Amino acid sequence: MPELPEVETIARGLRALLPGRRIVGVRLGKTDFINDPAAIEQQLPGTRISGVRRYGKFLMLDLQSPGSSMRDLSLQIHLGMTGQLIVCPPEARVAPHTHVFLALDDGRELRYTDIRRFGKLRILEDDQREATLSKVGLDPTEVSEADFANKLKDRRARIKALLLDQHVLGGMGNIYTDESLWRARIHPMRLGTNLTGDELRKLYRAVRDVLDEAIRLRGSSVSDYIDARGQRGEFQVRHRVYQREGKKCFRCGALVRRAIVAGRSSHFCPRCQPAPRVRRRKR
DNA sequence: CTTACGGCCTGGGTGC
DNA sequence: TGCACCCAGGCCGTAA
Numbered sequence A: 001m002p003e004l005p006e007v008e009t010i011a012r013g014l015r016a017l018l019p020g021r022r023i024v025g026v027r028l029g030k031t032d033f034i035n036d037p038a039a040i041e042q043q044l045p046g047t048r049i050s051g052v053r054r055y056g057k058f059l060m061l062d063l064q065s066p067g068s069s070m071r072d073l074s075l076q077i078h079l080g081m082t083g084q085l086i087v088c089p090p091e092a093r094v095a096p097h098t099h100v101f102l103a104l105d106d107g108r109e110l111r112y113t114d115i116r117r118f119g120k121l122r123i124l125e126d127d128q129r130e131a132t133l134s135k136v137g138l139d140p141t142e143v144s145e146a147d148f149a150n151k152l153k154d155r156r157a158r159i160k161a162l163l164l165d166q167h168v169l170g171g172m173g174n175i176y177t178d179e180s181l182w183r184a185r186i187h188p189m190r191l192g193t194n195l196t197g198d199e200l201r202k203l204y205r206a207v208r209d210v211l212d213e214a215i216r217l218r219g220s221s222v223s224d225y226i227d228a229r230g231q232r233g234e235f236q237v238r239h240r241v242y243q244r245e246g247k248k249c250f251r252c253g254a255l256v257r258r259a260i261v262a263g264r265s266s267h268f269c270p271r272c273q274p275a276p277r278v279r280r281r282k283r
Numbered sequence B: 001c002t003t004a005c006g007g008c009c010t011g012g013g014t015g016c
Numbered sequence C: 001t002g003c004a005c006c007c008a009g010g011c012c013g014t015a016a
Helices: A004-015 A037-043 A126-134 A145-152 A159-164 A174-184 A197-216
Strands: A023-028 A048-055 A058-064 A073-078 A083-088 A098-104 A109-114 A120-125 A257-261 A264-268
Touching: A004 A048, A004 A058, A004 A083, A004 A197, A023 A037, A037 A120, A073 A083, A073 A126, A120 A126, A145 A159, A145 A197, A159 A174, A159 A264, A174 A197, A174 A264
Parallel strands: none
Antiparallel strands: A023 A098, A048 A058, A058 A073, A073 A120, A083 A109, A098 A109, A257 A264
C-alpha cells in the first residue's frame, strides 16, 4: 500500500520519464474513481507534462495546455491501497484492472492500474491546485524538529491517530507509523500532549530515519506495490513490528502485539513501548 | 474546534 | 469446490 516512500519512489521514476512529454491520446476503462472522466478524455490530449510533484501521498502531474488561451491543468493522483502507475511500451501486457491509458508522444504509455479502485484521479484547474496542496500537512521528510513537536505537543488525540492524520503530516500510513513508534519506543495509544520533550525528539528522529531508509530501499512491497518501472521495493525486509504479530521483538524478544488504535490495526512491542496509564473511566 | 467512531468503497486472501 | 468474512486508506457524517 503506497505511503510516502512508495509514492516518492514512483514520483522519482516518473520524473525521469515524463517531463516534456506530450499526451497524445487517452483511453479509459472503469471511471468511478475519476472526478470528471469526460474532462480527462477531452482536455488531456495535446497537453505537455511539465512536472511531477509529490505532496503527502498525492502525485500531481502538471500539464501545460497547447494554446495560450487555455488554462493549465493538473492531474492529481492518489493511489489508494492498490494503485499502480507504470510507463511501458504500448505492446506490453495489460495488467488486469488497468483503467487509464495515456499515450505519450515518445510512443510509450502511462497506465494506471488499481485492483480495488480505492485510488482517486482528479483533474484540477490551475486555480484549484494550490488550494488542494495547502490541505495536506507538513512533509515529514522536510519538517523541522520544532515544527514537528509543535504540531503534536498540544493535541489530546492518540499519537497513532495524529501521525496518520494527513492534515498534520502528509504521507504517513500504517506501516511507517508503526515502525516509527517502535523505534521511538512510544506506545500508539499515548496522547500527543503527554509525550515528553525527549520522546518528541526521539519520535522526530525515528520518523525521519524510517522514511529516509524506506525511500533508499524504494519502499515496501507488502502486497502489490511496484514502482513506475515495475520494480518492487525492499524495505519490507526491515519491518520491525508491522505484520509481525506474535513474533519476537527485535530489541527485547517480547512478542509483538496487534491492537486496533484509531481504527487501524497497530503493531507494537508491549515491553519496549509501555502502554499509557488507563484513565479511570468516570461513572 | 477537537476527538472518536462507524460506515462505505472493492476484491484478494484466508479459513472453514 | 464454494463461500462468508476480514481487511486495507481515506474520507465523511454524526455525536459528544
